[in-house]
Amino acid sequence: MSRVRVHNFGVSLDGFGTGEGQSLEAPFGHAGGRIMSWFFPTATFQAMQGQPSGSRGLDDRLASAWGPGIGAEIMGRNKFGPQRGPWPDDGWIGWWGDEPPFHTPVVVLTHHPRPPLVVGETTFTFVDASPEQALAVAREQAGGLDVRIGGGVQTVRQFLAADLIDSLHVVVTPIVLGRGERLWDGLEGLEERFEIESVASPSGVVHLLMERRR
Amino acid sequence: MSRVRVHNFGVSLDGFGTGEGQSLEAPFGHAGGRIMSWFFPTATFQAMQGQPSGSRGLDDRLASAWGPGIGAEIMGRNKFGPQRGPWPDDGWIGWWGDEPPFHTPVVVLTHHPRPPLVVGETTFTFVDASPEQALAVAREQAGGLDVRIGGGVQTVRQFLAADLIDSLHVVVTPIVLGRGERLWDGLEGLEERFEIESVASPSGVVHLLMERRR
Numbered sequence: 001m002s003r004v005r006v007h008n009f010g011v012s013l014d015g016f017g018t019g020e021g022q023s024l025e026a027p028f029g030h031a032g033g034r035i036m037s038w039f040f041p042t043a044t045f046q047a048m049q050g051q052p053s054g055s056r057g058l059d060d061r062l063a064s065a066w067g068p069g070i071g072a073e074i075m076g077r078n079k080f081g082p083q084r085g086p087w088p089d090d091g092w093i094g095w096w097g098d099e100p101p102f103h104t105p106v107v108v109l110t111h112h113p114r115p116p117l118v119v120g121e122t123t124f125t126f127v128d129a130s131p132e133q134a135l136a137v138a139r140e141q142a143g144g145l146d147v148r149i150g151g152g153v154q155t156v157r158q159f160l161a162a163d164l165i166d167s168l169h170v171v172v173t174p175i176v177l178g179r180g181e182r183l184w185d186g187l188e189g190l191e192e193r194f195e196i197e198s199v200a201s202p203s204g205v206v207h208l209l210m211e212r213r214r
Numbered sequence: 215m216s217r218v219r220v221h222n223f224g225v226s227l228d229g230f231g232t233g234e235g236q237s238l239e240a241p242f243g244h245a246g247g248r249i250m251s252w253f254f255p256t257a258t259f260q261a262m263q264g265q266p267s268g269s270r271g272l273d274d275r276l277a278s279a280w281g282p283g284i285g286a287e288i289m290g291r292n293k294f295g296p297q298r299g300p301w302p303d304d305g306w307i308g309w310w311g312d313e314p315p316f317h318t319p320v321v322v323l324t325h326h327p328r329p330p331l332v333v334g335e336t337t338f339t340f341v342d343a344s345p346e347q348a349l350a351v352a353r354e355q356a357g358g359l360d361v362r363i364g365g366g367v368q369t370v371r372q373f374l375a376a377d378l379i380d381s382l383h384v385v386v387t388p389i390v391l392g393r394g395e396r397l398w399d400g401l402e403g404l405e406e407r408f409e410i411e412s413v414a415s416p417s418g419v420v421h422l423l424m425e426r427r428r
Contacts, residue, residue, distance in 0.1 A: 006258070013229070013398060013405075013422075014398035014399075014401075015227070015228050015229055023299025037413070039234055045294060095361075125351065132278050136215045142264040172412075174405055174410040174412065174422070175403075175405045176398050176401050176404040176405060177402060178398075178400070178402025178403070179403065184226070184227060184390050185226035185228075185390075185392075186392070187228075187390045187392065188390055188391060189389075189390060189392070190390040190391070191227075191388055191389045191390060194387040196418070198386075198388065198414040198418065198419075198420045199414055200412040200413055200420065204410070204411070205412075205414065206414065208227075208388070208422050
């Protein structure tokens, strides 16, 4: 059975997955790059930038698991772009340039459906759907492989609340953000549904590895 | 110079230091014993119960640091007891019975001062004071030794906000509480004032060791 996975999802010590004031210039709001700064030095991220360098330790070993076995991604509209409301005719193709790193179909959750968009090897499909419905669409596109929930915060939280996530990798960075969107809100008792293991990295972050209880 | 320290302060994954609905029967509200369950098996806690048994691994090594070098504790009224408002004449002497585990003077922050209370080797002094003032009182009683901020959540947060804490040991338990009192609220940017190291324990908790930057 194809599984539903979340990888490399960064949060602050106080549980924020993004800061306040998200915009084109600041996709993570006042958090800037701090929530994902653990990720940038990894070989996994460097490869996405076309760089052959990067760290190969624990952070990279865990980060690199984001791709293998994945057949489709689901993301919230806020991860796709900074626009809100009806889509403007602005030629926006996502944050990732001509060749997005996904290389699989991507389902974008939005209240404003529009025709599919092909960028490089990635086709974005826009659906106004519940988590269950979106997952059905993504599973059809994934060809039997796993589906990744790519974020942002609201999307991951919705899928967790709907009990659709099998595997969740959260990375806690030791900063206190103070404001933004909280990952854990509304998820009281989540630990009853997951086996949780914590691994502290020499880089200073803590990896939370959560697997659905059998 | 005498230092100000916090030890063994438990929080949930979502940052709550206590649950909702605190009462005589439920000092941590709906959290029950879950926030401190890592602590109970340790030799440090077992010794407080007069038991010679208990674990001796990482959790205990870190937990046992709470006593040595401490000359006085400051606690909030909510840690002393479940009463609110003016003190009733109910003979309450704290949660700890005839011989509290502190063995040092204890300063209790309250808006309702009352005469000192001697219980076993511990003298409780009740002051209506700012964190700075309370610290001055505790330092006088500590005879040159360190002062421990014993909790609860509000008290630790107040002392952190006033930048009076030198050393902070927080223990993150992998549960999502959902409601209660949050430790990190109002402390945006705290990491700029502290060196932070994280240690995952085989027991499943993560110890955050925070020391004021020099």
